[in-house]
Amino acid sequence: MSVKSKILQLTFLNGAGKKTNVALPDAIENLTAVTVERAMNQIAQADSFSKDGVDLYKVPQSASYIERTVTSLFDHTRN
Template sequence: MATNTKTLKLTFLNGEKKKNSITLADAVDNLTEDQVRGAMNTIASANVFEKDGVAYYKTPVSASYVERTVTDVFNDNAKKADTKAAE
């Protein structure tokens, strides 16, 4: 069985010009560039994510939807869940 997931990955530069990302599961599917850029600017300007004096999400760089398909070859955990559901 295959399962598909879609996430929204927000990439920022931190205060030391290194990349940091936030990945959001179940994000709205059809956001515009202006909507996402605005949200990222709000995160950056809040300046609440910091470690050792370095702001983690200082400058918005990019945003991407990431789609992932997982196809099980086998999954014993799924079989156990199906058995418990049938009881």
């Protein structure tokens, strides 16, 4: 049995210059690059997310839809 899933992954540089990702599993499919980049810029400008004093989503870098297929060979956990 195969299970397919699709996420929208947003990649930013944080305040320390390191990459950080946000994975959105229920994102609308077929968003345009302009729409996603605009949303990412709004997230960055909101300056609302930090950890240990470092802004998490400072500079938008990229956005990608990622599709994943999991094919189970066996699963004894299902009864």
